[in-house]
Amino acid sequence: MLNRKAVPEITDAVKFQLSLPPHRKITLRNGVDVYLVNMGTVDTVMMNVIFYAGNCYESENLTAAATNFMLKNGTRSKNAYQINDFFEYYGAYLNRQAGHETAELTLHCMKKHFAELLPVVSELMTDSIFPEEELRIYIKNMQQRLQVNLRKNDFIAGRLIDTYLFGPSHPYGRYSSMEDYAALQVDGVKKFYKQYYQEGRCVIFIAGPLPDNIDTLIETNFGSLPLTGSSRPDMANADILPVHEKKYRVTNDADSVQGAIRIARNFPNRHHPDFQKMQVLNNIFGGFFGSRLMANIREEKGYTYGIHSYLTNLIQESALMISTEAGKDVTEATIGEVYLEMKRLCEEPIPADELKTSKNFMIGTLLGDLDGPFQVAGRWKSLILNGLTEDYFYRGIEIIKNIKPGELQELANKYLNAADFYELAVF
Amino acid sequence: MHIDYKKFTLSNGLRFIVHEDHTTPMAVLNVLYDVGARDEDPGKTGFAHLFEHLMFGGSVNIKDFETPLLMAGGENNAFTTNDLTNYYIQLPAENIETACWLESDRMLSLAFSEKSLDVQRKVVSEEFKEHYINRPYGDVAFKLRELAYKQHPYRWMTIGQELSHIENAKLTDVKAFFFKHYNPSNAILVMAGNINTEKALALAEKWFGVIPAGEKYIRHLPAEPKQETARRMEVKADVPLDALYKAYHVGSRTDKSYYAMDLIGELLGGGGSSRLFQSLVKEKKLFSNIECYHFGSSDPGLLLIEGKLIKGVPMTTADQAIGEELEKLGSADIEEKELTKVKNKTESAILFEDMSLMNRASNLAMYELMGDVSFMNTELEKYLEVTTREIRDLSGSIFEEKNSNSLFYYSNN
Numbered sequence: 095m096l097n098r099k100a101v102p103e104i105t106d107a108v109k110f111q112l113s114l115p116p117h118r119k120i121t122l123r124n125g126v127d128v129y130l131v132n133m134g135t136v137d138t139v140m141m142n143v144i145f146y147a148g149n150c151y152e153s154e155n156l157t158a159a160a161t162n163f164m165l166k167n168g169t170r171s172k173n174a175y176q177i178n179d180f181f182e183y184y185g186a187y188l189n190r191q192a193g194h195e196t197a198e199l200t201l202h203c204m205k206k207h208f209a210e211l212l213p214v215v216s217e218l219m220t221d222s223i224f225p226e227e228e229l230r231i232y233i234k235n236m237q238q239r240l241q242v243n244l245r246k247n248d249f250i251a252g253r254l255i256d257t258y259l260f261g262p263s264h265p266y267g268r269y270s271s272m273e274d275y276a277a278l279q280v281d282g283v284k285k286f287y288k289q290y291y292q293e294g295r296c297v298i299f300i301a302g303p304l305p306d307n308i309d310t311l312i313e314t315n316f317g318s319l320p321l322t323g324s325s326r327p328d329m330a331n332a333d334i335l336p337v338h339e340k341k342y343r344v345t346n347d348a349d350s351v352q353g354a355i356r357i358a359r360n361f362p363n364r365h366h367p368d369f370q371k372m373q374v375l376n377n378i379f380g381g382f383f384g385s386r387l388m389a390n391i392r393e394e395k396g397y398t399y400g401i402h403s404y405l406t407n408l409i410q411e412s413a414l415m416i417s418t419e420a421g422k423d424v425t426e427a428t429i430g431e432v433y434l435e436m437k438r439l440c441e442e443p444i445p446a447d448e449l450k451t452s453k454n455f456m457i458g459t460l461l462g463d464l465d466g467p468f469q470v471a472g473r474w475k476s477l478i479l480n481g482l483t484e485d486y487f488y489r490g491i492e493i494i495k496n497i498k499p500g501e502l503q504e505l506a507n508k509y510l511n512a513a514d515f516y517e518l519a520v521f
Numbered sequence: 522m523h524i525d526y527k528k529f530t531l532s533n534g535l536r537f538i539v540h541e542d543h544t545t546p547m548a549v550l551n552v553l554y555d556v557g558a559r560d561e562d563p564g565k566t567g568f569a570h571l572f573e574h575l576m577f578g579g580s581v582n583i584k585d586f587e588t589p590l591l592m593a594g595g596e597n598n599a600f601t602t603n604d605l606t607n608y609y610i611q612l613p614a615e616n617i618e619t620a621c622w623l624e625s626d627r628m629l630s631l632a633f634s635e636k637s638l639d640v641q642r643k644v645v646s647e648e649f650k651e652h653y654i655n656r657p658y659g660d661v662a663f664k665l666r667e668l669a670y671k672q673h674p675y676r677w678m679t680i681g682q683e684l685s686h687i688e689n690a691k692l693t694d695v696k697a698f699f700f701k702h703y704n705p706s707n708a709i710l711v712m713a714g715n716i717n718t719e720k721a722l723a724l725a726e727k728w729f730g731v732i733p734a735g736e737k738y739i740r741h742l743p744a745e746p747k748q749e750t751a752r753r754m755e756v757k758a759d760v761p762l763d764a765l766y767k768a769y770h771v772g773s774r775t776d777k778s779y780y781a782m783d784l785i786g787e788l789l790g791g792g793g794s795s796r797l798f799q800s801l802v803k804e805k806k807l808f809s810n811i812e813c814y815h816f817g818s819s820d821p822g823l824l825l826i827e828g829k830l831i832k833g834v835p836m837t838t839a840d841q842a843i844g845e846e847l848e849k850l851g852s853a854d855i856e857e858k859e860l861t862k863v864k865n866k867t868e869s870a871i872l873f874e875d876m877s878l879m880n881r882a883s884n885l886a887m888y889e890l891m892g893d894v895s896f897m898n899t900e901l902e903k904y905l906e907v908t909t910r911e912i913r914d915l916s917g918s919i920f921e922e923k924n925s926n927s928l929f930y931y932s933n934n
Contacts, residue, residue: 096727096728096731098581098582098583098625098626099582099583101589101592101619101622102618102619102621102622104589104592104593104619105593105615106592107594107613107616110594135544136872136875136876137522137872138872138873138876166793174793174803175793175794175799175803178793178794179794179862182791182792182862182865182866183862183865184865185866185868185870186869202873203869204868204872231802234809235802235809235810238810238829238831238832239809241761242657242761242762244761245656245657246655246656246657351650352647352650352651384587384588392644393640394640396640396641396642396643396646397643398644398647399644399645399647399648399651419647419650419651419655420647421643421646421647421650451588451591452591454591454594455591455592455594455595455596457594458591458593458594458595458612458616459594462547462596462611462612462613465545465546466876
């Protein structure tokens, strides 16, 4: 007779030996570092070109984002339509993304077309012309998108909390406005492009089952570009000036039925010895579906569809962020419960079985997260951009496997004090 | 890319598919139930989705679904559509039996806890508010479905027609729904990843094969009558911009016209070189964004176009401009090169989608639901067979004025 009450024998995930598949680094004639992750069974390739061209480097707000977006909007020999049509004809995806520190161009394509696509990626990096009309269309469309987003409480909350944490003038705390879009000029964009793309510095990651002539392909297409920037341009590394006042209630829409909540504190970057330990504590606190915040506030009380906490992914400094949207009538109660969960972690050691469960989950999902060439390249990217080595990856695993309840409680007492948190609800 | 699999039918009628992939350390267990929002009572909409939430509230022998799964290093989730409900677990392959144990117990029977129902009613209400009430244009999908469907249950959303339907759900409804739809006769089981077929089959027999077959649910849904005149709805709402939505009736996922229809959507709205974007956003500057999409639904579906108007552009001008683009597709053959482009895009999209073990597992189940799992490996051929002539003919019939549903969504500020 089948015993359905008893759990079948489980192999503890913490017993798995996890390894980060290696990359091979080549340095092109012009000094650009390229990291190759040659693995995978499906004939697809990803190339991620990362420039130090985030908003940390801009002098006029939104210049970095506009420059990055418009990389696809015209070169000397191709207009925006021709560029899009070229990549789409091969079923390739060319995405761009601008953040605070870096700005990226990412190509996903079928392996069989990779070689044909590279010259045009290179062309966008060196030969973009930023037509006036394209900029006007961009400004108008972004302004309209902003108008819609400004009606969303969650969007407002996301902007405001960063301003509190880092100060309104820090690149992490600055945000878009109708006026700043209107003030964008082609000259400013071209200047930024010249300094941070054409003559800037980039790092390239390529992953997938790579063609045999990959070294030659990359050298040919990118090795002679005039990328003369220093290994990492002086980051604006602006002073982080958190604001003084900690608690905020903002009314955005009188008819709203939910409040968008952010509770957050500043947190050191990945080089701080507490960072990886905090990831374990955070996992239990609000890091996944079975976390304490989810168990209490969603699964026990039904105040929200979802609540999460996480350490933000930034190079200069991180933040511990708790984020949710909760019914208007239970918004304050939700905030109260978040603090109660912090208090519990400070006052009571995490029970051994809860910690063991969480460790198994973290290792098991890490195993899944390393499954595939693009995922592996993503890990390397995070290490390399943050100035870390693979030791960091293995140290993280050791921390997950070995950390004790006492150490986590100490960490909670150091970082989970209600008084240190900014608290915001937008209705 | 050819996906290898083996298909079995267990003695209780449960269809079981195994896909071996020894390049990954992981395994996926996927269970698809042939029930979606279209199977709901019109007075109790949103139930299939609410029920999906309850599937995590404990089963007959296992009080806590989550903890053993985490102990096994696994993660899981589920989704509900108008057509189906799909559950999946991904975990290190060594622990696949834990997934079998958990998933088979909730196919056997649930705990039916009043407390769980009470909480999940609230959670789903918050989900409803977060996605559909507390955001601008949040009610559009509700209105479009009501406009386009008069008889077929696609006229309501998966989340439910209205909040009260969810708030009023009773435990007796939950039980009746479970015993009607959640049994081996109405399910498809897939195991994929670093497992071998023989062992997988033994596990399936052991945990799932012994569950009583249950009654096969036979679907009798009212067919949507052919739309004979153009429909239009106007709405004024507290939103910053005017928006325009168009919905056209198209065939089902298994209709032979599906592949050409999907390519038409891609020609019109797929990416920066697509027709609507290039003409209406870039050249004529009438919209700040425009998209074209469909849901690939099991019963005859909709091809949708939506865009936000540039401030100051009259609605009729925008509507007419869309009409002109649609008319072009129906009145002349497109260049062979443009058709090749959207076929290449499709080939690439399929390849990228199949990279993920989880996607492969759920797609195997979905193709089996469509009629035969083998369709998964013949899909691309069917796209490649589409001709410019078919694109033209099908566009002509889809974009007939009398087949259109237009929603003019005006900003009142």
